[in-house]
Amino acid sequence: MGRRFGLDRGRDTVGRRKGERGPGMDGLVEQAAHQVIGAPEEELDLALDTGASLLAASAEQWPEVSRAVLVFAERTVARAWAGGWRPADLARVVRRRLGPVHQALAVDLVAAEGRRHPAATLDRRWQEQLHELSTEVWWEGDDRFLADFAQHHRLDRFALATAVLELLRTWSHLPPIAPVGPVPGAAPQRGAGAGRGESRMLSRIRALLAKAESTEYPEEAEALTAKAQQLMAQHSIDEALLAAARPAEDAPAALRIGVDNPYEGPKTMLLDAVAAANRCRVVWAKEFGFCTVVGFDPDLDSVELLYTSLLVQATSAMQPRQTGRSRHPGTADGGRHPESASRTKSFRQSFLVAYAARIRERLTAATEQTTSDAAAGRHLREDGSCEQLVPDERLLPALAAREEAVDDTVGRMFPKLTSQRVRVSDGEGWAAGRAAADRASLHGRAGAIPR
Template sequence: MRDDKTLARIAALLRQAEGTDNEHEAQTFMAAAQRMATAAAIDLAVARSHDPAARERSVPVARQITIGTAGKRGLRTYVQLFVAIARANDVTVDVAHNSTFVLAYGFDTDVDTVEALYSSLLVQMVAASDAYLKSGAYKGERAARVVRRGSGWRSRRVVEETALSPITARLNFQSAFAERVGARLSTARDEARAEATRSERDSGGSSTAIALRHKEVEVADFYSEQSSARGRWRPARAEAGYSEAARRAGDRAGRRARLGDQQRFGSSRGAIEG
């Protein structure tokens, strides 16, 4: 079930966000795009709950999305960004063992939303981390990692500090960027849901909350039937170490992130080089 007019309106908001140099305007457009996507998802969920024929036509799907090529460093932070966006849009994700692709489970329009947001925000994340490294701001900073010293029963875990390398700086930066973007999108989603349920509650209704719960259960049941994943994917800290400075820089970039310039909401650039 697709609403092309709604998708076109969201695409316009994304282009507005991309086109402004004003950080606050960009954040406003981004939040508006997420709230509109959430409102559209709510409308579809409510419509399906009242229309048996619509429930037959619209069912969850599983879609494979390419993240990158095997052996490329940093794919886990790309996956982390995708998962963060998916969580804000009712999509469950399985991750390939080498992070080269993900399987997204959810309703097709929700997966479209995730792909569109990801395709834009990934480009921004890579560009922002490149700019951070080129600025040289990471030089002189330190990275910490836990290592084991000694052997046998005398071995112990200690924190080792080293100079912050470019790859460690990049991974920490991108991880913090993904976390901040996910938090912003989730906040916009929660605000849209609260507004919808509050308005309905004031008029004595409750179909929105019920429809959202039914949708959640339907996606969860579909995932249980379709997924063969073992365990739960978790974002890993940068293997080379942890850098508070690089994470602060990534968090700031995530706060400033703007949404995409795709001509049609739902189009995806796929994996990028970087």
């Protein structure tokens, strides 16, 4: 970081007066960390310099510092879990507020704390987040962690000690938030997806989407992705009917999806549109860069898949016009826009707002049609064929009960909500966004917004 701190000439290499008996290394790390954590903003630089100098002063004691840092970080991470945070959340906060070295350090500290928890005690989404972050205890021993990390990232001891203290301060200042699943070691919750493998229907949906994204022919992609969307809606209906026979075992769950700048407001509108069509609710925590999505587990999977895909499509459609073959149907150039228009902030903001509004209309219509068919006894099989069954009178009451349960859960998790409006200031961007939404394939991968 470029900071240096001059030690008192009357002190030894770890900051003690000659002849004084100092604290153990655990105590020294705690002292440095608490000084940084508790420092007001105007005194933070001095606290960081002082603390990093104490930790990095002696090469001989660096292995002891390494072990003590991991012990302190483990307690910090465990407190974050108890406060409702999850692995992806901690990594996201660090990515938004600090730098790539801190991000790598955060992943390793999450991996170190994770040694306490067997995989069987973690719910499905927790395990998925660890996999996406590529958490791994790669160092030979805890006494080697800091030395190996510094060598890999080409840092000196002072720079690494500073990064450690900055990271611990950031995590320690996080407030408690509404939990979206059990902490490691707690009893598994069905809503969190613990112990559940991927259903055959969801596997079929993923296969359709993979084919849709690999084909070079727009008509084929549209057909494949439309079928995938139909299967998503049918999957949700099937789950609702199954759950109607065991209501005590079925309850709404929640997950968090990152929504970052630029244009975080319109992106949240898009997520809200996808969630609403899948009978879920969205609450935006703008200061932390994520949305909490509340719904039943199969619907949450659909929301995550569909939102990711539509966001990628929207981003691609906003790019300036290019020559050559395009997979985007509708026009020869794929509906791209002149660079003079698409590069302006107002155009992109308006584009995404319009895109989200039109996607909401399309998804709502698709969900209503699928529900109407199901109420009439028309059932979509996993292989894509349709069969006529006896209409199930439980369906509409079951879906209504699920929507009510989701609303009640949101009310308990977030008793105080406000709304935020997103402005549209570019008419050309609005028109282009609606046109792009009309061309978008309604599939997924892997207004007012509550916040």
